[in-house]
Amino acid sequence: MTYSRRGMSRRTLIKSGLAGVLATGVSPYIFSRGAWAQEFCNNPTGDTVTLGLNLPLSGAYAEEGADEQKAYELAVQHLNGEGDGGLLNVFTPSSLKGNGILGKRVAFVTSDSQTLADVARAGATRMIERDGAVMITGGSSSAEAVAVQGLCQEMGVIFMAGLTHSNDTTGKDKKRYGFRHFFNAYQSGIALGPVLGQEYGSDRRAYHLTADYTWGWTQEESIKAATEELGWETVQTVRTPLGAADFSQYLTPVLNSGADVLILNHYGNDMVNSLTQAVQFGLRERQVNGKNFEIVVPLFSELMAKGAGENIKGIFGTSNWHWNLQDPGTVAFTKSFGAAYGSPPSQAAHTAYVQTLLYADAVERAGTFYPPEVIAALEGFEFDGMGNGRTLYRAEDHQCIKSVLVVRGNENPTNEFDVLNVVQEVGRDVVDYDPAIFGGELGPAEPAPMC
Amino acid sequence: MFEVILLQFLNGLDKGGAYALIALGLTLVFGTLGVVNFAHGALFMLGAFCAVVFRQLITLETVTIDPDQLSPWGAPLEVHEPLVQAWFGDFGAVLVNYSVPLSLLLTVPVMLVIGIAMERGIIKHFYKRPHAEQILVTFGLAIVAQEIIKAIFGANPIPQPMPVDLRGAADIGALIGLTPHAVSYPIWRLVYFLFSVAIIGAVFAFLRFTTFGMVVRAGMADRETVGLLGINIDRRFTIMFGIAAIVAGMAGVMYTPIVPPNYQLGMNFLVLSFVVVVVGGMGSLPGAVLAGFLLGILQSFASMTQVKALVPGIDQIIIYLVAVVVLLVRPRGLLGRRGMMEA
Numbered sequence: 001m002t003y004s005r006r007g008m009s010r011r012t013l014i015k016s017g018l019a020g021v022l023a024t025g026v027s028p029y030i031f032s033r034g035a036w037a038q039e040f041c042n043n044p045t046g047d048t049v050t051l052g053l054n055l056p057l058s059g060a061y062a063e064e065g066a067d068e069q070k071a072y073e074l075a076v077q078h079l080n081g082e083g084d085g086g087l088l089n090v091f092t093p094s095s096l097k098g099n100g101i102l103g104k105r106v107a108f109v110t111s112d113s114q115t116l117a118d119v120a121r122a123g124a125t126r127m128i129e130r131d132g133a134v135m136i137t138g139g140s141s142s143a144e145a146v147a148v149q150g151l152c153q154e155m156g157v158i159f160m161a162g163l164t165h166s167n168d169t170t171g172k173d174k175k176r177y178g179f180r181h182f183f184n185a186y187q188s189g190i191a192l193g194p195v196l197g198q199e200y201g202s203d204r205r206a207y208h209l210t211a212d213y214t215w216g217w218t219q220e221e222s223i224k225a226a227t228e229e230l231g232w233e234t235v236q237t238v239r240t241p242l243g244a245a246d247f248s249q250y251l252t253p254v255l256n257s258g259a260d261v262l263i264l265n266h267y268g269n270d271m272v273n274s275l276t277q278a279v280q281f282g283l284r285e286r287q288v289n290g291k292n293f294e295i296v297v298p299l300f301s302e303l304m305a306k307g308a309g310e311n312i313k314g315i316f317g318t319s320n321w322h323w324n325l326q327d328p329g330t331v332a333f334t335k336s337f338g339a340a341y342g343s344p345p346s347q348a349a350h351t352a353y354v355q356t357l358l359y360a361d362a363v364e365r366a367g368t369f370y371p372p373e374v375i376a377a378l379e380g381f382e383f384d385g386m387g388n389g390r391t392l393y394r395a396e397d398h399q400c401i402k403s404v405l406v407v408r409g410n411e412n413p414t415n416e417f418d419v420l421n422v423v424q425e426v427g428r429d430v431v432d433y434d435p436a437i438f439g440g441e442l443g444p445a446e447p448a449p450m451c
Numbered sequence: 452m453f454e455v456i457l458l459q460f461l462n463g464l465d466k467g468g469a470y471a472l473i474a475l476g477l478t479l480v481f482g483t484l485g486v487v488n489f490a491h492g493a494l495f496m497l498g499a500f501c502a503v504v505f506r507q508l509i510t511l512e513t514v515t516i517d518p519d520q521l522s523p524w525g526a527p528l529e530v531h532e533p534l535v536q537a538w539f540g541d542f543g544a545v546l547v548n549y550s551v552p553l554s555l556l557l558t559v560p561v562m563l564v565i566g567i568a569m570e571r572g573i574i575k576h577f578y579k580r581p582h583a584e585q586i587l588v589t590f591g592l593a594i595v596a597q598e599i600i601k602a603i604f605g606a607n608p609i610p611q612p613m614p615v616d617l618r619g620a621a622d623i624g625a626l627i628g629l630t631p632h633a634v635s636y637p638i639w640r641l642v643y644f645l646f647s648v649a650i651i652g653a654v655f656a657f658l659r660f661t662t663f664g665m666v667v668r669a670g671m672a673d674r675e676t677v678g679l680l681g682i683n684i685d686r687r688f689t690i691m692f693g694i695a696a697i698v699a700g701m702a703g704v705m706y707t708p709i710v711p712p713n714y715q716l717g718m719n720f721l722v723l724s725f726v727v728v729v730v731g732g733m734g735s736l737p738g739a740v741l742a743g744f745l746l747g748i749l750q751s752f753a754s755m756t757q758v759k760a761l762v763p764g765i766d767q768i769i770i771y772l773v774a775v776v777v778l779l780v781r782p783r784g785l786l787g788r789r790g791m792m793e794a
Binding site for chain 2: 057058059062063065066236238241243244245246248249250252253255256257269272273276277280281282285286303306307308309310323324334335336337338339342344415417
């Protein structure tokens with residue numbers, strides 16, 4: 001039997017075609033996708049997919065961590081088609097079906113980050129390497145968020161940040177694998193500045209007490225810029241250690257500093273303690289420069305407001321979200337969470353829940369857990385129905401751009417949960433900003449070959 | 452400038468009061484039983500939670516369900532009515548108002564029982580073990596106590612309001628002829644300072660002027676000889692452990708209006724208090740008190756803006772810096788005795 005040698009054989013044609021395709025660098029997408037699908041970190045091959053919850057269950061932000069855990073558990077239930085479905089019913093556009101993620105049942109593992117960056121990083125490593133977590137989420141401190149998203153970038157695992165408010169998280173320390181739904185200190189300054197000017201005037205002298213880590217520094221910088229733009233003078237900025245119980249030695253110098261506003265760049269227990277002690281020093285009853293002395297807490301939550309008790313009454317600040325908003329997303333989430341746990345959700349719980357659903361939805365839209373595809377699905381994604389109005393996951397820095405709330409401690413609460421009033425909902429267009437101002441590089445999307 | 456210095460001095464006194472009270476209890480335990488008790492901060496925290504429990508008891512409410520009102524998540528709203536006021540009227544309101552100082556009545560027996568149980572149940576088995584093992588077991592006890600409190604009360608601080616009459620700041624400046632409001636200091640912190648002085652005085656008087664105290668002091672000086680005289684010194688030392696627990700607990704109770712207690716309250720003080728004990732001299736009660744006030748005052752002055760402008764960050768390290776200097780100059784601490792923790 002002889003073979004015809006005329007012209008190009010089928011085998012030669014295939015070889016030449018493949019060589020040409022590879023040489024021009026335009027290999028068909030389906031080939032690379034199939035190849036990577038077997039190789040990326042913790043690709044879920046069974047019938048479950050594991051998420052890693054990195055939660056501050058002890059330390060200065062422990063109460064936020066406990067509330068985040070409740071929200072994650074609720075999100076997992078809803079993703080698996082259990083419970084009332086929560087925000088799955090109102091989130092648009094949504095690809096979630098209530099049958100897990102890509103048909104795999106959602107499971108989770110947890111680690112106590114102790115509100116410490118190095119512990120958070122070690123916990124995330126353990127959940128990735130030992131427990132096979134395909135995504136890491138959680139945290140209530142920007143120091144944790146920055147540390148963990150750096151790790152996740154190295155290991156090729158997506159990090160959906162919990163509560164983190166430092167400009168650095170999606171600024172100079174931003175990472176391709178890190179995504180933040182929570183707002184930031186710069187946006188707090190944009191939202192809060194005009195309200196402070198309206199309430200307290202333009203002739204003020206401010207004294208800052210600032211938690212001594214990334215979040216405190218950037219919040220101090222942002223609020224200082226916003227108030228100085230109003231015409232306020234910054235008398236002094238003092239750094240205080242994270243987790244200090246007694247702030248009295250930092251408060252006594254305020255008394256004779258000539259300042260008539262104290263700005264507390266503290267969060268969690270630190271804020272509860274510093275505010276309580278500032279009130280005990282009689283600061284709110286003082287008259288300085290012919291004006292009432294005022295205290296401002298640029299970022300606070302309902303959990304902190306409960307901890308500070310009546311000292312929070314009348315204090316201005318900003319929040320990412322509040323449970324008594326009346327949009328369908330907020331009503332649905334508050335109903336689900338309240339029915340499950342007997343109390344309304346905090347802003348930490350809300351952002352944790354939303355981040356879980358956004359990740360799951362991105363995987364559904366991408367049709368794969370392969371991180372570069374999920375990242376592409378999240379970048380530039382615009383959605384609604386999550387409680388913050390129309391929201392954009394900005395591609396340039398992975399910062400969610402949405403409305404910001406200016407809140408005030410409720411003077412006349414009607415029940416134990418009624419601790420904050422929403423003074424103003426500052427629109428997304430107002431708090432939007434050029435992502436280039438904070439610098440940073442997102443880095444590559446290609447996953448590490450192994451983890 | 453004088454006003455600023457006076458304010459920092461007052462601040463140092465009230466900080467020093469807390470340090471001295473905790474260090475006093477630590478020294479009582481170390482001086483009598485020879486145990487380095489890392490659970491002492493936990494006793495401070497447990498005392499603070501006695502105030503929390505007492506307030507929860509006297510603010511008990513009847514809860515009725517109002518089907519006409521709904522919570523934000525659609526459940527029928529609970530209506531709360533305070534029970535003590537319903538029973539005792541105005542007297543009930545006074546009890547609630549003074550819940551923090553009144554909770555000392557609950558704290559004393561509770562802390563005595565906790566202290567004795569801790570000593571008899573666990574610590575006595577470690578008397579003859581090395582100090583490292585004593586530290587490990589007492590530190591373990593502290594963590595267990597923390598986790599129990601966290602499981603029961605949660606991680607969030609629980610504010611304890613001070614009595615209405617003692618809120619706000621006292622105008623110390625006006626009292627001594629300075630500009631009004633130039634030196635204002637929280638009334639409760641002044642109360643805390645006076646309270647710490649009173650408790651320290653009471654402990655010293657107890658040891659100095661009672662037969663029990665005399666025997667304990669003799670036992671601290673020479674345990675063996677006191678034992679040979681037929682006195683059961685171990686029983687007295689156990690009671691001293693209970694008394695040290697009471698002192699720590701009472702210090703914790705009165706501290707709750709200053710820092711809302713949570714499960715970590717004791718840990719915030721523990722390391723500082725050990726530095727105070729070492730600076731004062733291991734086993735020296737007057738040394739613990741002296742070093743407590745000294746370090747409190749120095750820490751406060753180191754936080755002044757003018758001082759921090761000269762040496763940035765000095766407020767964070769001043770206590771440890773002083774400890775290094777004192778130990779270099781006087782290796783046994785300010786008032787330390789020969790033979791304490793020395794081979």
